[in-house]
Amino acid sequence: MARIIEVLPQDSEIEELTSPKNAQAANAMKHRREVKRRLDDYLERAELRKALGLENDEDF
Template sequence: MANITETIPNDTEIEAMVTPRNKRSAEIIERKRQVKRRLDDYLEQAELRKNLDDELF
């Protein structure tokens, strides 16, 4: 029977995976983070509004 092991990357390896290789890549990554942050904020607000509406009725 085969012995399969999974390794979890350490912090250095993770950082190397997400570190941009040039200025354009850094801009793209930052833009994606900003969009994700805005989407998370929007979804959180929508959930709060829904919960408030449920409590009122």
């Protein structure tokens, strides 16, 4: 099973995320947030499946 490790962002990454300089940077920031949200949702569902004993159930 894969191990998930939380990594603290560097100061330069935080600065980039908080103040996009142009439309492309704003779109990249939006995309990163969407991907992170989907990953968080997936991990939450996986944790719930594990807690319920449904690890191999794809219908949940």
